[in-house]
Amino acid sequence: MNNKRISSSFGIKRRNLLYLLLGLSGSLGMGSCSQLSAETSKNEGETNLYDTVIIGGGISGLTAAFLLKEKNILVLEKETSLGGRIVSGEWEGFHYPKGTEYIGEPEGESAQLFSQLGLKAIKMPPPTDAIAYQGSIHHGKNILDFIDEDTQEDYWRLEEELSKLNDRIEDDLFSGLGDRNVTPLKQFAGYDGQTMAEWLKQLDIDPVIQQYIDIENRGLFGAANNELSVLFNIPEMAYNLPDPEEANESEVYTFSRGIYELVEVLAQRLAKKVVTGAKVSQVEVNEEEEVTVSYEREGKEVLVKAKTVILSTPAPISDRLVTQGFSSKVKNALKSIQYAEYVTVNLFLRDRLWKDAWTLSCLDDFFVTLYDAIRTQVDISYNGKAVLGVYIAAKDAKDRSLLKMSDGEIVDRVLKDLEKYYPDIRSQVLGQDIQRFPYAFPAFSRDYTKVLEVLYTDEMLQNSPLFLAGDYLVYATLDGAIASGFQAAESVNEYITEN
Numbered sequence: 001m002n003n004k005r006i007s008s009s010f011g012i013k014r015r016n017l018l019y020l021l022l023g024l025s026g027s028l029g030m031g032s033c034s035q036l037s038a039e040t041s042k043n044e045g046e047t048n049l050y051d052t053v054i055i056g057g058g059i060s061g062l063t064a065a066f067l068l069k070e071k072n073i074l075v076l077e078k079e080t081s082l083g084g085r086i087v088s089g090e091w092e093g094f095h096y097p098k099g100t101e102y103i104g105e106p107e108g109e110s111a112q113l114f115s116q117l118g119l120k121a122i123k124m125p126p127p128t129d130a131i132a133y134q135g136s137i138h139h140g141k142n143i144l145d146f147i148d149e150d151t152q153e154d155y156w157r158l159e160e161e162l163s164k165l166n167d168r169i170e171d172d173l174f175s176g177l178g179d180r181n182v183t184p185l186k187q188f189a190g191y192d193g194q195t196m197a198e199w200l201k202q203l204d205i206d207p208v209i210q211q212y213i214d215i216e217n218r219g220l221f222g223a224a225n226n227e228l229s230v231l232f233n234i235p236e237m238a239y240n241l242p243d244p245e246e247a248n249e250s251e252v253y254t255f256s257r258g259i260y261e262l263v264e265v266l267a268q269r270l271a272k273k274v275v276t277g278a279k280v281s282q283v284e285v286n287e288e289e290e291v292t293v294s295y296e297r298e299g300k301e302v303l304v305k306a307k308t309v310i311l312s313t314p315a316p317i318s319d320r321l322v323t324q325g326f327s328s329k330v331k332n333a334l335k336s337i338q339y340a341e342y343v344t345v346n347l348f349l350r351d352r353l354w355k356d357a358w359t360l361s362c363l364d365d366f367f368v369t370l371y372d373a374i375r376t377q378v379d380i381s382y383n384g385k386a387v388l389g390v391y392i393a394a395k396d397a398k399d400r401s402l403l404k405m406s407d408g409e410i411v412d413r414v415l416k417d418l419e420k421y422y423p424d425i426r427s428q429v430l431g432q433d434i435q436r437f438p439y440a441f442p443a444f445s446r447d448y449t450k451v452l453e454v455l456y457t458d459e460m461l462q463n464s465p466l467f468l469a470g471d472y473l474v475y476a477t478l479d480g481a482i483a484s485g486f487q488a489a490e491s492v493n494e495y496i497t498e499n
């Protein structure tokens, strides 16, 4: 149910599920997100040797590109717009997210990046959370309002256990991951051998609370309790179990035109160095340690050469692209990372259906979260046309049925469940925007420290002109992806200086 995420640079702060786009008046000079068009590099296809080619224009690749912008670089993005999983749309003047919605209070690498870009994050106004359970929406309530006293005892026992463990791991583990430091991986490997489901069972936590955490995990990571390493889940869940005293707080941030503003600003800064609509098909390192990147654009095959390449594509794609240059250990590690599917639907409505809370956690529906996408764009009393965000997780990271559903089936399931809360919903819907994510979230599964250890220490990779970036190297959030972009840029700088 996607309510809260751990915050930037993994100093871990409570976050609520919020996505915020302030002010209709703050309209963009450069058009809507999906309109960022390809800027054909004049060097495309020339024999020019780039310092760095960056494959993938998601936030990890764009961060690395921005930090390396003084060099001769080229970003290749297969889609016609940049941003990857940061994607948004516009309807009747409203901006709405289709992927990433919000961030925690900017810290660490994220804070550094925003400051260098002149971006200021804005705090989402409370109140934030509500809960949908057994066909009713409960504003200003949380799971504690629906469970009996015995179950509440389990809840508090779990909360205590989570915060105790979280105190031990939060600083050491996550700051270490940002720096690709293996010491904390080894230090905490013990916790990594168990799934969240096993751990909750061992603690004898009531099944209702287990279900609640499962839905939280599906909403946040597209994965179920029995798929996630307890080590990587503890920090998130330590901040996800609601404390009634904090119900009216919001520690969630965005930019004035939404999270996508970050992509727009980066796109402006990198304009001449980016080629969109460029699908990379192969990456090869030759004996002189030069890298050849092949990509297809407008039906033509283009080859470019580079001293270094950053692969900021999802792990299995990075594995497939590199035909020469990765050790088998690295290839196996990349292959082993399972990605969850996810779908979001934004419904364009005749009237604003709810506004007392920004996000609604849904315990027993097809969708895991609903949110009022216009919460920061209109006055609280506004009742006109509105956008309702509907986030739909698969059953677990292995479930491949979600993306097989047709648009019609998805919308029908959504409306069927929404009818429980709003019987006349079908007559309210003026249109919709569906976004599908085949690589929505890398699952930080049991023994993930072993995967990371290979990717952080593989000798061939350490001495190679190929570099990795992406959320799967740190944490499955925007902050994790930004931290990985910093790390990749730093490694490229070192490599170029030394070679």
Ligand SMILES: Cc1cc2nc3c(=O)[nH]c(=O)nc-3n(C[C@H](O)[C@H](O)[C@H](O)COP(=O)(O)OP(=O)(O)OC[C@H]3O[C@@H](n4cnc5c(N)ncnc54)[C@H](O)[C@@H]3O)c2cc1C
Pocket: 005, 055, 056, 057, 058, 059, 060, 061, 076, 077, 078, 079, 082, 083, 084, 085, 086, 098, 099, 100, 101, 102, 103, 278, 279, 280, 281, 312, 313, 314, 317, 342, 344, 437, 439, 440, 441, 469, 470, 471, 472, 475, 476, 477, 478, 479, 480, 481
């Ligand atoms: C629905 C959803 C909601 C989310 N909400 C939040 C949130 O609220 N807060 C938060 O912190 N995180 C959130 N996340 C997670 C966050 O979006 C990701 O962690 C982050 O955006 C990952 O960035 P990335 O650069 O690692 O990967 P991506 O954004 O996936 O970038 C990879 C890029 O590579 C490109 N590419 C792939 N193959 C090729 C190829 N062959 N050639 C060229 N280019 C290629 C892709 O098109 C893409 O642009 C959410 C994710 C999803 C799916």
